[in-house]
Amino acid sequence: MPLSSIAPILVTGGSQRLGLAIAQFLNSDKFAPRYMDLEYQDIQRQVNPRVIVTYRHKKPAVEALIAQGIVAIKADFATDAGISDFIKEVKEHTPQLGGIIHNASDWDKETPNADLAKLFTNMMQVHASAPYQINLACKGMLIAGADIIHMTDFVQDRGSSKHIAYAASKAALHNLTLSFASLLAPGVKVNSIAPSLLMFNENDDESYKQKALSKSVLGICPGAQEAVNAVAFIFKSTFLTGQVIHLNGGRNIK
Ligand SMILES: NC(=O)C1=CN([C@@H]2O[C@H](COP(=O)(O)OP(=O)(O)OC[C@H]3O[C@@H](n4cnc5c(N)ncnc54)[C@H](OP(=O)(O)O)[C@@H]3O)[C@@H](O)[C@H]2O)C=CC1
Ligand SMILES: Nc1nc2c(c(=O)[nH]1)N=C([C@H](O)[C@@H](O)CO)CN2
Numbered sequence: 001m002p003l004s005s006i007a008p009i010l011v012t013g014g015s016q017r018l019g020l021a022i023a024q025f026l027n028s029d030k031f032a033p034r035y036m037d038l039e040y041q042d043i044q045r046q047v048n049p050r051v052i053v054t055y056r057h058k059k060p061a062v063e064a065l066i067a068q069g070i071v072a073i074k075a076d077f078a079t080d081a082g083i084s085d086f087i088k089e090v091k092e093h094t095p096q097l098g099g100i101i102h103n104a105s106d107w108d109k110e111t112p113n114a115d116l117a118k119l120f121t122n123m124m125q126v127h128a129s130a131p132y133q134i135n136l137a138c139k140g141m142l143i144a145g146a147d148i149i150h151m152t153d154f155v156q157d158r159g160s161s162k163h164i165a166y167a168a169s170k171a172a173l174h175n176l177t178l179s180f181a182s183l184l185a186p187g188v189k190v191n192s193i194a195p196s197l198l199m200f201n202e203n204d205d206e207s208y209k210q211k212a213l214s215k216s217v218l219g220i221c222p223g224a225q226e227a228v229n230a231v232a233f234i235f236k237s238t239f240l241t242g243q244v245i246h247l248n249g250g251r252n253i254k
Contacts, residue, residue, distance in 0.1 A: 007094065007097050007098035007141075007146070008051055008071070008094055008097060009050070009051055009098045009100070010097055010100045010101065010138075011051060011052070011054075011101045011103055012053075012054045012075070012077070012101065012104035013054060013055070013103045013104030013105060014051075014054060014055060014062075014103070015053065015055035015057065015059055015061055015065075015072075016059065016061060017199055017224060018103060018151070018198065018199065018227045019101075019104070020061055021224035021227065021228050022101060022103065022228055022231050023070060026231075027050050027065075027068055027070055031232065033098060033145070049071040049094075050069070051065075051070045051071075052070070052071045052072075052094070053065060053070055053072050054072070054074070054075040054104060055072055055073075055074060055075070056074065056076050058072075071093055073086060077104055077125060077126045077129075078122055078126060080133075083130050083133050083134065084133070086134070087133065087134060087138070090138070091141070094141070095141065096142070098146050098147075099146045099149070099235065100134065100135065100138065100142075100148045101149045101231065102134070102151060103151045104126060105126065106127075106166075107163065107166060108123060108163070108165070108166060109162050109164075109166065110163070110165065116165075119165050120165040120168075123165040123166050123169035124165075124168075124172060127166070127169035127170055127172065128169050128172035135148060135180050135184075142184070142187070145187070145188075146187070146188045146189075147190070148180060148184070148188060149192070149193060149231060150173050150176065150193075151192070151193055152170045152173050152174045152177075152193065153166075153170040153196070154194055154195065154246070155167040156170040156171045156173070156174040156192075156194055157171070157174075174192055174194070177190055177191060177192045177242065177243075177244070181243075185241060189234070189241040191234050191240055191245065192243070192245070193227060193230045193234075193244075193245045194246050194247065195226070195227065195247040196215065196247070196248040196249065196251045197212050197213070197216070197221050197249070198221065198222060198223065198226055198227060198247065199223060199224060200221055209221075215251050216249030217250035218249035219249070220249060222249070230245045
């Protein structure tokens with residue numbers, strides 16, 4: 001295995017919750033890329049960075065990631081300038097990538113006084129245009145055996161009456177999975193993870209929680225480890241591309 005197989009994995013939106021758990025896992029000794037034999041896993045463990053994250057707000061969790069050797073790049077994907085500045089910066093940090101996990105997301109919704117044009121543009125920008133531009137700009141940096149993972153949502157297939165633009169933008173991201181899986185084969189696999197409820201938010205009240213739990217047949221809120229497990233599975237697989245891992249507790253059969 002050539003030394004050129006050593007390449008960091010990029011996780012967007014790595015400052016909290018699922019993105020943070022995924023970045024911590026990829027930076028840990030629990031993660032071993034399938035294209036790397038044991039000797040090179042040892043080398044990879046000594047190479048910094050193994051993971052690059054993006055963040056908008058520099059919370060203590062970002063400082064902790066930096067202290068662990070992770071590179072953290074401040075990036076806001078709401079504008080084209082934010083996306084292109086980020087692409088330029090990531091290229092200054094590394095000539096190659098072992099994978100990209102498009103996790104950054106803004107779960108915005110239609111409210112009575114919302115600027116709907118702005119909302120729709122922002123959702124498409126963060127969830128579809130940013131992954132689209134980053135994948136195309138960085139495709140030459142992806143090593144053979146790399147993975148791209150798009151974090152989509154259960155609502156990509158079903159829509160959502162309360163998060164209409166968000167759902168449409170996740171559907172667009174799902175479609176990008178299909179195009180990029182075809183474009184980048186056979187060297188790079190491209191898949192989606194489509195969760196429904198994995199983590200509650202801090203301000204969710206008891207009645208919201210009960211209603212959300214009742215939507216799936218398994219009736220639990222499993223936490224970030226479920227997303228980490230799916231990421232690990234995708235990185236291990238040699239035959240999965242253009243697919244969706246539906247992490248929804250059987251919400252589709254309720
Ligand atoms: N949690 C769940 O139950 C579910 C999650 N998902 C999907 O899984 C992924 C992770 O979910 P979760 O951890 O809950 O997400 P969060 O909403 O908690 O975090 C998303 C991250 O995206 C970053 N972000 C938001 N807007 C922008 C922007 N304009 N530019 C750059 N970064 C941005 C935030 O950065 P910062 O914090 O620095 O501002 C944040 O760290 C998302 O794609 C989400 O849609 C889907 C279904 C269910
Ligand atoms: N970026 C985010 N997307 C989503 C979140 C979130 O907190 N941030 N949360 C959900 C919910 O868990 C939902 O699936 C159930 O209430 C969906 N997307």
